[in-house]
Amino acid sequence: MAALNVCFCSKLPPFSSPTKPLPLRRNSPSQFETVAPSSLLRYSAPQGAQIRSSLSSLCESISKASVLALLSASIVFASDPALAFKGGGPYGAGVTRGQDLTGKDFSGKTLIKQDFKTSILRQANFKGAKLLGASFFDADLTGADLSDTDLRGADFSLANVTKVNLSNANLEGALATGNTSFKGSIITGADFTDVPLRDDQRVYLCKVADGVNPVTGNETRETLLCK
Structure with a gap:
């Protein structure tokens, strides 16, 4: 602005002052003379x-x-660093959506309902971040650190969540529909309560599930409904 x-x-x-032709003064029926410039001040532009x-x-x-x-x-x-990642901040509206944020450090930040749709978040650090309702729809989170995060209600639909550190993360009510993959991820102490997982993903996670979530007190295997 x-x-x-x-x-x-x-x-x-x-x-610029408008120019006017010098007026002529008639001295006699057959003679005219030019008026002196000093008498033209009244014709100048008004200030x-x-x-x-x-x-x-x-x-x-x-x-x-x-x-x-x-x-x-x-x-x-x-x-307030947390505000920097919200729409309208110095990073621009919607900057975290559809962006290459490889290795970006979001650790400890409050990013409630933040939009990370279709972004590349490989090796990004979200440790201890508050990500309630955040959207990772179709995002690439390969190798990201999501340990100790609050991911309640987050959307991981179609996301690549392979080799991600989800230890002690709270994913209550998160979405994981479509081709979401948790292959190679660490889920020790993670809470998957009410997360709608595909059968093949549930079976895979139950093979590596252990620990208790420090916030909810729920055992990881129980939240995955492992048999």
Whole structure:
């Protein structure tokens, strides 16, 4: 906005005094003489320079106000790192959706209902993050660290969750429909209560399931309905 104001103000056309032909004074029926320039002051433009000066001052005030607003917003997001990943922050609206965020560090952040749809999140670090209702729909989480995370109600539909560290993660009510794969993932202490898993995935996870979730107190095997 500040840049727009500056550009607009810089293109204000300069004011110029309109020129008028010098009037002729009739001295006699057959003789005219040119009126002296000093008598033409009443024909000059009405304070054109002052008008331009006023407009310039107004534009400058608007530009300064815009810059201050942007600076204030930057300070707010800098003071709360969690806000930086939400829509409208300095990273841009929806920046985590459809992005290559390989190796990105989101550890300990509050990212409730954050949209990571179709993003590449290989080796990303989410350790201890609050991801309630977050969407990882069709995302690639290969090798990511999701240990100690709150993933209640998160959407892993069609996601690649292979070789992911899910130890002590709380996935109560999370979605894992379609071709979601947990192959090679660590699920010690993870809580899969009410997670709709495919039969083949449930059988696979039951082979490696162990531990108790430190938050819910539920045994991983029990939440997977292992026999």
